[in-house]
Amino acid sequence: xxxxxxxxxxxxxxxxxxxxxxxxxxxxxxxxxxxxxxxxxxxxxxxxxxxxxxxxxxxxxxxxxxxxxxxxxxxxxxxxxxxxxxxxxxxxxxxxxxxxxxxxxxxxxxxxxxxxxxxxxxxxxxxxxxxx
Amino acid sequence: xxxxxxxxxxxxxxxxxxxxxxxxxxxxxxxxxxxxxxxxxxxxxxxxxxxxxxxxxxxxxxxxxxxxxxxxxxxxxxxxxxxxxxxxxxxxxxxxxxxxxxxxxxxxxxxxxxxxxxxxxxxxxxxxxxxx
DNA sequence: CGGAATCCAGCCCGATACTG
DNA sequence: CAGTATCGGGCTGGATTCCG
Numbered sequence: 001x002x003x004x005x006x007x008x009x010x011x012x013x014x015x016x017x018x019x020x021x022x023x024x025x026x027x028x029x030x031x032x033x034x035x036x037x038x039x040x041x042x043x044x045x046x047x048x049x050x051x052x053x054x055x056x057x058x059x060x061x062x063x064x065x066x067x068x069x070x071x072x073x074x075x076x077x078x079x080x081x082x083x084x085x086x087x088x089x090x091x092x093x094x095x096x097x098x099x100x101x102x103x104x105x106x107x108x109x110x111x112x113x114x115x116x117x118x119x120x121x122x123x124x125x126x127x128x129x130x131x132x
Numbered sequence: 133x134x135x136x137x138x139x140x141x142x143x144x145x146x147x148x149x150x151x152x153x154x155x156x157x158x159x160x161x162x163x164x165x166x167x168x169x170x171x172x173x174x175x176x177x178x179x180x181x182x183x184x185x186x187x188x189x190x191x192x193x194x195x196x197x198x199x200x201x202x203x204x205x206x207x208x209x210x211x212x213x214x215x216x217x218x219x220x221x222x223x224x225x226x227x228x229x230x231x232x233x234x235x236x237x238x239x240x241x242x243x244x245x246x247x248x249x250x251x252x253x254x255x256x257x258x259x260x261x262x263x264x
Numbered sequence: 265c266g267g268a269a270t271c272c273a274g275c276c277c278g279a280t281a282c283t284g
Numbered sequence: 285c286a287g288t289a290t291c292g293g294g295c296t297g298g299a300t301t302c303c304g
Binding site: 027107114 | 136167231
């Protein structure tokens, strides 16, 4: 089955039903990954388990608040695991869960596409704004 | 190269540089796709060219304003093309551009993952909320 | 070190009304 | 039919402060 057919079929699965966005994976899962930091944090953790402050250094422009919150959301979705080491001062390690690791393949495909398409997209924007 | 290596390498490409989010594809492209409607509209257009009102019927809960705006943004990025037929009343057709079609494969992979992982994610959330 | 709590700005997005 | 214009609420996310 082609990619287009896969996507069309995924859409049509929701035709006619009393519409419930919460039960549609595209909305319930992908939209959630689409927030400002989720994909970036998963990419950081793809390299291996990381401590809170190490993640923070890897993503310099994230605020402490959003780092905590995004990690919590990913943990709640079962994509990452959190382990506390009762040292003094405490240290906390985050790692991808088995489910989270299954996301790496499709995510790498998307990131690869984004890198390849980025120059064309930048050019398209310039051309569009030229006219308008 | 493994998916994890691909992602890590993509991240490390930005280490040390004076950080400029606009030049990072993950932020400039993927975050943009992460808005509420973009992926959904691309999925609709994967089936073939569609008129404005047909797209609207396919995504019942989008407002006219957001449909117009999201289509404009996708057109600006060069992912879709817009053609006006000067009939009376006018009709406008939208279709994926060649560049837009190259997104279908990675997008289908991600949507496929989301469908497969959705049940596990729902269960993870329930378990998490149980404890908290 | 890794948070939690609070406050607040911006903008995303929806609802509504009007147009060529 | 396919928009545009305007208004306004709510949520995302940043800055700051405090805590174990």
